[in-house]
Amino acid sequence: MKSYLVGGAVRDRLLGLPPGDRDFVVVGETPESMLAAGFRPVGRDFPVFLHPDTGEEYALARTERKSAPGHRGFVVHADPSVTLDQDLARRDFTINAIAEDADGDVVDPLGGVRDIEARVLRHVGPAFVEDPLRVLRAARFMARLAPLGFEVAPETMALMRQMAAGGELDTLVAERVWQELSKALSAAQPSAFLRTLREADALRAVLPEVDALYGVPQRAEYHPEVDTGIHQELVSDMAARLAPGDTVVGFAALTHDLGKARTPAHELPRHVGHEQAGLAPLRALCERLKVPLEHRDLALVACREHLNVHRLRELRDTTVHDLLVRCDAFRKPGRIAKLALVCEADKRGRLGLEDEPYPQAAQLRRMHAAALSIQARDLAREGLEGPAIGDALRKARVAAIRAARGATADA
Numbered sequence: 042m043k044s045y046l047v048g049g050a051v052r053d054r055l056l057g058l059p060p061g062d063r064d065f066v067v068v069g070e071t072p073e074s075m076l077a078a079g080f081r082p083v084g085r086d087f088p089v090f091l092h093p094d095t096g097e098e099y100a101l102a103r104t105e106r107k108s109a110p111g112h113r114g115f116v117v118h119a120d121p122s123v124t125l126d127q128d129l130a131r132r133d134f135t136i137n138a139i140a141e142d143a144d145g146d147v148v149d150p151l152g153g154v155r156d157i158e159a160r161v162l163r164h165v166g167p168a169f170v171e172d173p174l175r176v177l178r179a180a181r182f183m184a185r186l187a188p189l190g191f192e193v194a195p196e197t198m199a200l201m202r203q204m205a206a207g208g209e210l211d212t213l214v215a216e217r218v219w220q221e222l223s224k225a226l227s228a229a230q231p232s233a234f235l236r237t238l239r240e241a242d243a244l245r246a247v248l249p250e251v252d253a254l255y256g257v258p259q260r261a262e263y264h265p266e267v268d269t270g271i272h273q274e275l276v277s278d279m280a281a282r283l284a285p286g287d288t289v290v291g292f293a294a295l296t297h298d299l300g301k302a303r304t305p306a307h308e309l310p311r312h313v314g315h316e317q318a319g320l321a322p323l324r325a326l327c328e329r330l331k332v333p334l335e336h337r338d339l340a341l342v343a344c345r346e347h348l349n350v351h352r353l354r355e356l357r358d359t360t361v362h363d364l365l366v367r368c369d370a371f372r373k374p375g376r377i378a379k380l381a382l383v384c385e386a387d388k389r390g391r392l393g394l395e396d397e398p399y400p401q402a403a404q405l406r407r408m409h410a411a412a413l414s415i416q417a418r419d420l421a422r423e424g425l426e427g428p429a430i431g432d433a434l435r436k437a438r439v440a441a442i443r444a445a446r447g448a449t450a451d452a
């Protein structure tokens with residue numbers, strides 16, 4: 042059986058990046074011969090099989106022809122006569138269209154190696170425009186590759202602009218948009234995802250709530266970058282630095298200030314009440330993209346509470362307790378460390394303030410740990426019952442928060 046390693050694995054090895062999933066393409070076989078060789082079928086739309094031992098994906102070489110609008114409107118043609126070069130030519134970017142055989146010899150008919158060396162993300166051919174998902178893929182590859190010096194080829198950007206202008210991004214289903222967004226959030230530079238989509242004039246179609254923040258001014262004393270869109274880029278990149286690969290933190294960081302797009306013009310550049318104002322657009326975004334619950338819940342908490350965490354040192358002990366309750370921090374203890382990271386990313390995601398200390402993060406975690414160590418069952422053991430337990434629990438937790446604050450005052 043003639044098979045080649047293709048796509049991300051070859052690209053990442055040539056770039057010296059850590060290896061991810063390995064995908065293979067197989068030439069000269071049929072579904073029947075694959076099954077006979079012990080491969081298990083997985084493809085719904087495409088002829089894809091899993092290797093009987095390694096479980097890795099092996100796809101029959103194929104060509105595709107556009108049959109209907111949208112990401113899935115393709116007729117797939119796979120038979121033993123389809124060549125490796127034909128399969129590579131249907132792919133999205135030249136850097137993803139490099140194959141490597143079992144001896145490690147590279148097959149690169151589209152100049153992918155040259156583009157890797159030149160740090161260019163370039164589309165393979167005119168069929169690029171047939172799949173609107175590729176606009177989002179370009180943006181999420183940039184979130185990973187921009188730190189290595191990559192740029193989108195001008196002719197590729199021109200096609201992306203054309204696809205966005207034609208309204209084709211509106212046909213993308215929620216799951217695919219979320220999938221690409223979450224890959225961008227787990228990359229080193231999520232801001233490159235936003236910038237690439239904006240340059241293609243495509244951010245409006247997929248993330249209108251996020252797009253709306255560009256051009257909205259903030260007070261320069263707190264936000265030297267002024268533009269709220271730039272702030273959300275800086276915060277997203279800071280979150281990727283503080284919590285690498287954590288898309289729950291990354292999504293909350295990206296969306297914590299959505300309310301600033303709703304500030305009435307005459308109040309600018311102040312944003313009184315933007316925390317509450319952000320909840321509705323955030324909910325709308327989460328519903329539309331079917332954002333997972335864990336991501337949504339942390340994002341809502343961060344949107345609502347980020348100013349309270351910044352002011353932590355000025356809050357009364359009872360107020361800190363109530364903040365923890367609102368965050369559901371006693372039933373979902375993992376949430377507080379993530380909230381602290383989002384708030385730190387917000388504070389340090391400002392032009393020139395990247396290295397400012399943020400003692401609130403450690404303080405919030407300490408207060409939470411102290412309050413969490415007091416449990417209802419300990420009080421029940423002391424003979425308390427019914428509502429008395431609730432009162433005593435709150436008092437004991439507030440006292441624990443006070444002690445945690447005292448122990449670390451201005452540390």
Ligand SMILES: Nc1ccn([C@@H]2O[C@H](COP(=O)(O)OP(=O)(O)OP(=O)(O)O)[C@@H](O)[C@H]2O)c(=O)n1
Binds near residue numbers: 062134137178
């Ligand atoms: N819309 C798409 C999806 C995938 N591909 C091709 O299929 C390969 C594998 O797709 P995928 O695993 O989604 O991307 P990778 O490039 O492998 O990136 P990652 O490292 O994120 O998996 C890509 O490299 C590309 O050659 C494509 O051309 N067009």
Ligand SMILES: [Mg+2]
Binds near residue numbers: 048050061064
């Ligand atoms: Mg892959």
